[in-house]
Amino acid sequence: MSVPTEVHAQLAAVTRVYRAAAGHPPVHALGPIDLDLRKGEFFAVVGPSGCGKSTFLEVLAGLQPPTAGTVTFEGKAVNGEVADGIGVVFQEDASFPWLTVWDNAAFGLRRNGVAAAEIRRRVDDALAFMGLKDFARAYPSQLSGGMRQRVCIARTLVLQPRLILLDEPFGALDAQTRLLMGDEVLRLWRRTGATILLITHALDEAAMLADRVGAMSARPGRFIDIIETAWPRERDSTIVAEPAFGEITGRLWERLRGESLKALGHSGVNAAAAE
């Protein structure tokens, strides 16, 4: 397997501290974090509930500014504004119920003033790729949760992002659907050549999908280990039967068990705020 080495996005000494709410101390949610995301790699982040995984993603995306440290994407600083070339898929259903699947997918392109023929080409292509071609005229309410998430992925895909950030996109799906959606994401990753960062609470999902898995500590979230999975680029969900898969998930759990116990000891309210 060839490991990509060119740095695509970088976090240097990044921290995120939420300002104190009335009667509460400030919440140190994240960091300090140093991480180089390699161009074209699939990186997954796992960690206990409330450890700051989503905060990490939002800081990297530019949806939140870091309190300290620097974030760069393709050599340019990211600071509280989403840079061109970054696509984000959220855990929540972010499909637009008032638009058809086709119009959902075309949303970003229309706002960017892309020519109609090009929109048609890209949207048709993305829907076909995501297996939604026959549902182009359907509304999100007619689709299952997994299909709605695919609509959101298609909406991101048409913009041809070079860095795709996935914030627990399969969190609300059942285990079998999640495995199949994992296959879809692997297919998407291979085809687009984009760098993917996946936030997940599922160790098996991270171990199956990623080239590298970052294990995060309890809040404030820091990387306590980064595990290279050494999977071949051509892989799918059948690798869960490989002995190495069990070794990776075992190692991840070994690193995270103590952190998860630590997180359980925290106040649930504070942990949720940090996440």
Add this chain to the structure above:
Amino acid sequence: MMRVGWLRVTVIVALIGALELACRTGIINQQTVIPPSEMARALWALLASGGLNADLERTLGMIAVVIALSILLGFIAGVALHALPRVREALEPFFATYYAVPIFIFYPVLIAIFGLSVMPIVLIGVATAVVAMIIATLNGLDRVPAVLGKVARVHRLGRIRTAVTLQLPAAAPYLFTGVKLSVSYGFIAVIAAEFILSPAGLGRDIADAYADFNNRRMYALILFLLIVATAVNAALHALDMSFAERRRGGRP
């Protein structure tokens, strides 16, 4: 038409038929209530004579102005209050008890200020309807999923584009509830205000017919307002159902 629709029509026809029968057989004195068929005949004659045109124009015009102003001002105020949470917090108890106060008590004050013109009626109408629209707008904006705000930022939409392309459509079902309420309150307020103290208009016409014991004219006008109000509400309901069907992608 669906089964429930037919059932609805059957109930209405049965009630009208029962009233007709009760009036014709003397169970209900025709000096109190005239048969529905007579009401319809009287209305037709009134409309055909053209004698109603001026009042009709005045009242329906005023209702349209009241509804348009209430929806527009209510929406703008709702958006502004949503963006100013402290002001909203201060005003919320006022909104919660607003409809417990009979707004018509201010009508004499408005007449004293503006005279017997259309202004007091329009102001009473707007005052009655606007708060329903403000509450519906706030409710709708509160229910816009937070993730849409993040999606807007990922797509680098400005504030206005976010409002127009994401927040407004997401809040639309709740806004439409406000529109429906504003229409209903607009109708009620204008007719009632004309009824109480106004030199002209359909409400005044009904009050005069009542005072003159002119049952045929009074019931004809009541029937007319019932038909107009029902038709407008039915149209809004149909529109609402069609939006809901679009969102649901199937039969509502």
